[in-house]
Amino acid sequence: MAQTVFAPWDDPNEKPLIQFKNVTKRFGEFIAIDDLTQDIYSKEFFALLGPSGCGKTTMMRILAGFETPTEGQILISGQDMSHVPPNKRAVNMMFQSYALFPHLSVWDNIAFGLKREGKDKDTIAARVEEMLRLTRLDRFAKRKPHQISGGQRQRVALARSLAKAPKLLLLDEPLGALDKKLRQDTQFELMDIQEKTGTTFVIVTHDQEEAMTVASRVAVMDEGKIVQVATPDEIYEAPNSIYVADFIGDVNLIEGRAEARMSPATPRDQIEPTTTPDPEGAPPPPAKPDAPQPNAYGEWLQNTLLFPFLGKRAPNPKELPAPSETKPTPALQSPVKTGGIALHWADGHPPIVVANGDPQLAGAAVTLALRPEKLNIAKNKPDTPNALPGTVIDIGYLGNLSTYHVQLDNGPMVKVQVTNVRRIARRDITWEDAVWVSFSETSGVVLKG
Amino acid sequence: MTRFSWFNATALTLGFAFLYLPMIILVVYSFNASQLVTVWAGFSTRWYGEVLRNEEFLNAAWVTLKVAVISSSIATVLGTMAAYVLVRAGRFSGRTLFSGMIYAPLVMPEVITGLSLLLLFIGIGLDRGVLTIVLAHTTFSMCYVSVVVSSRLISFDQSLEEAALDLGCSPFEAFRLVTLPIIAPAVISGWLLAFTLSLDDLVIASFTTGPSATTLPIKIFSAVRLGVSPEINALSTIMIAIVTVGVITASLVTKQAAVRQARDEQLAERPL
Numbered sequence A: 001m002a003q004t005v006f007a008p009w010d011d012p013n014e015k016p017l018i019q020f021k022n023v024t025k026r027f028g029e030f031i032a033i034d035d036l037t038q039d040i041y042s043k044e045f046f047a048l049l050g051p052s053g054c055g056k057t058t059m060m061r062i063l064a065g066f067e068t069p070t071e072g073q074i075l076i077s078g079q080d081m082s083h084v085p086p087n088k089r090a091v092n093m094m095f096q097s098y099a100l101f102p103h104l105s106v107w108d109n110i111a112f113g114l115k116r117e118g119k120d121k122d123t124i125a126a127r128v129e130e131m132l133r134l135t136r137l138d139r140f141a142k143r144k145p146h147q148i149s150g151g152q153r154q155r156v157a158l159a160r161s162l163a164k165a166p167k168l169l170l171l172d173e174p175l176g177a178l179d180k181k182l183r184q185d186t187q188f189e190l191m192d193i194q195e196k197t198g199t200t201f202v203i204v205t206h207d208q209e210e211a212m213t214v215a216s217r218v219a220v221m222d223e224g225k226i227v228q229v230a231t232p233d234e235i236y237e238a239p240n241s242i243y244v245a246d247f248i249g250d251v252n253l254i255e256g257r258a259e260a261r262m263s264p265a266t267p268r269d270q271i272e273p274t275t276t277p278d279p280e281g282a283p284p285p286p287a288k289p290d291a292p293q294p295n296a297y298g299e300w301l302q303n304t305l306l307f308p309f310l311g312k313r314a315p316n317p318k319e320l321p322a323p324s325e326t327k328p329t330p331a332l333q334s335p336v337k338t339g340g341i342a343l344h345w346a347d348g349h350p351p352i353v354v355a356n357g358d359p360q361l362a363g364a365a366v367t368l369a370l371r372p373e374k375l376n377i378a379k380n381k382p383d384t385p386n387a388l389p390g391t392v393i394d395i396g397y398l399g400n401l402s403t404y405h406v407q408l409d410n411g412p413m414v415k416v417q418v419t420n421v422r423r424i425a426r427r428d429i430t431w432e433d434a435v436w437v438s439f440s441e442t443s444g445v446v447l448k449g
Numbered sequence B: 001m002t003r004f005s006w007f008n009a010t011a012l013t014l015g016f017a018f019l020y021l022p023m024i025i026l027v028v029y030s031f032n033a034s035q036l037v038t039v040w041a042g043f044s045t046r047w048y049g050e051v052l053r054n055e056e057f058l059n060a061a062w063v064t065l066k067v068a069v070i071s072s073s074i075a076t077v078l079g080t081m082a083a084y085v086l087v088r089a090g091r092f093s094g095r096t097l098f099s100g101m102i103y104a105p106l107v108m109p110e111v112i113t114g115l116s117l118l119l120l121f122i123g124i125g126l127d128r129g130v131l132t133i134v135l136a137h138t139t140f141s142m143c144y145v146s147v148v149v150s151s152r153l154i155s156f157d158q159s160l161e162e163a164a165l166d167l168g169c170s171p172f173e174a175f176r177l178v179t180l181p182i183i184a185p186a187v188i189s190g191w192l193l194a195f196t197l198s199l200d201d202l203v204i205a206s207f208t209t210g211p212s213a214t215t216l217p218i219k220i221f222s223a224v225r226l227g228v229s230p231e232i233n234a235l236s237t238i239m240i241a242i243v244t245v246g247v248i249t250a251s252l253v254t255k256q257a258a259v260r261q262a263r264d265e266q267l268a269e270r271p272l
């Protein structure tokens, strides 16, 4: 791990720039923001994600000063904002509706805030030109907002909010109307601005890829609450609820009942003697006398196929290190990791082995979340602990990827994403084929419920 | 398109004849050379000359113009403010009552408005003259202005004002720099409406005027009681022309500019 990771939220000495303290916002009976408490730190790129109507814009409007919280408090740099009007806050907002001034030219729209600051003419002109260049609007400076395209308008709105170089910038879906190329370029521009000026960004987006690209942290909202706040990779790899797993990216959800797997008795051994405790690893389950027996399939695998490398299975199995970021080599992949849980997901099928599941969940109804790209599809049963039979129902071709929709026997439909290495014509799996969907014992996340 | 039908054509002709025949007769006879109003004696613009040389008429015209300009200007300011507050203030207790009260004078019989103003002026001991007419006209034309302006403000996107505040404007600056330029067509047409209303008002003016200030409608009315003269016809024609121009300008300004502004605004705020 790098030492210079930007993570002020982990530093207890760091003072947050923005503090939401038990903020509730009601519109009549309707609760738009529900007892929300959240810190946002200086220089952060904080992304808000959530379905339409979950309160993202309302949160922004409270920050900008257009709505007063019904209950609770907002602090910016430690200062209570309750009685500070919008024009006295060092905050600029880019409106979801753009709110461009229809009677002013593009140039004057961008210069509007600078003129209010009473800057001299040359400074204003230089700054406006800079913004025009940045957003590639040079050619449209003299036009009125109704004489330019939707994407150009969005860029004017962005330029107008950037022009004053505020300490805190609120962007409400700033790039939605741009084409992919321009959007990516602008994302990098924003990150660049952020790096150069140290501006704090709070950004609403419906584009998860965008949130993943630009954000230091992502907050997933639902009905006025923040469900999870985490770094992009964490939110993708370790969602804390079915809601988040389902909302971020594509996911397969397999429901079932958890059962604790046997407990490791001996300490880590020679297989990977250098390993330090792995953050992702399953906590060693408490030793229980009646713990379930090792997975028979795994034992067979080790004793018959892999003993040249690993030796016969010891009567007391050893705990294996939890998965690392890099894909394990096939030889190391095969020994089934111990610990975790077994998921009984369908009658007549062996349980799914989830080595990183929390054994505390034993007995509970749980859902296994599996990303489509972590699944493999094959015509013959592969040598992995988790292989589920099914039938191909549909194949979606996305250019670089193909998505197979597989109906598991007695189970749910799952999506399997495969990189298209071969030309499409040479694909050997097709509609109605009986296939095996397989995945490693650590590639899923077990979620309650 | 429906096909031409004799019934439609007749109805149309009759309707318009009913509306405009009296005025047409008045206009035609204003160009009559004869001293007698009802006897046609050839075309002449003589009476227009007479009107323009008539000291009394010119005085009355000057008073009327003064009253109309001042009262419509004050009414525009007050009416716009009232409209702004009523549209923007959100819900406050008695809001419906307030907006109802703004519109009530529109349907109030003029006689009653005039009479109550007269009583007020006598009560506070204000000498009746130009000032009292101005006040009276301001009172009743303000309602018209506020109706016109508030219908524009209702469709005005409030986030534009918020954006102005966000960029550092005080609320007043936001109004002056953003709201006012955008609703300007409605304000202008409100002013024109107030102006023409004041120009041709007889009832309220005659209640609230004094001997020192005679407006043109009052002058014409009293002159006609002594008998219609071709001079009056000419004067009335001039007034018809002024009012027509005023009304047409007002409606053009409202329609064209408001339509264009609304479109600008819609396009500006909405992604394609």
Ligand SMILES: Nc1ncnc2c1ncn2[C@@H]1O[C@H](COP(=O)(O)OP(=O)(O)OP(=O)(O)O)[C@@H](O)[C@H]1O
Pocket: A027, A030, A032, A050, A051, A052, A053, A054, A055, A056, A057, A058, A059, A096
């Ligand atoms: N002024 C208001 N009066 C009443 N309800 C409101 C008002 N403003 C917002 N709401 C409601 O509050 C909820 C949250 O609105 P908000 O605009 O914050 O949603 P959002 O998360 O930004 O959605 P989107 O992604 O569609 O922009 C919505 O259900 C909305 O209907």
Ligand SMILES: [Mg+2]
Pocket: A056, A057, A058, A096, A172
């Ligand atoms: Mg929104």
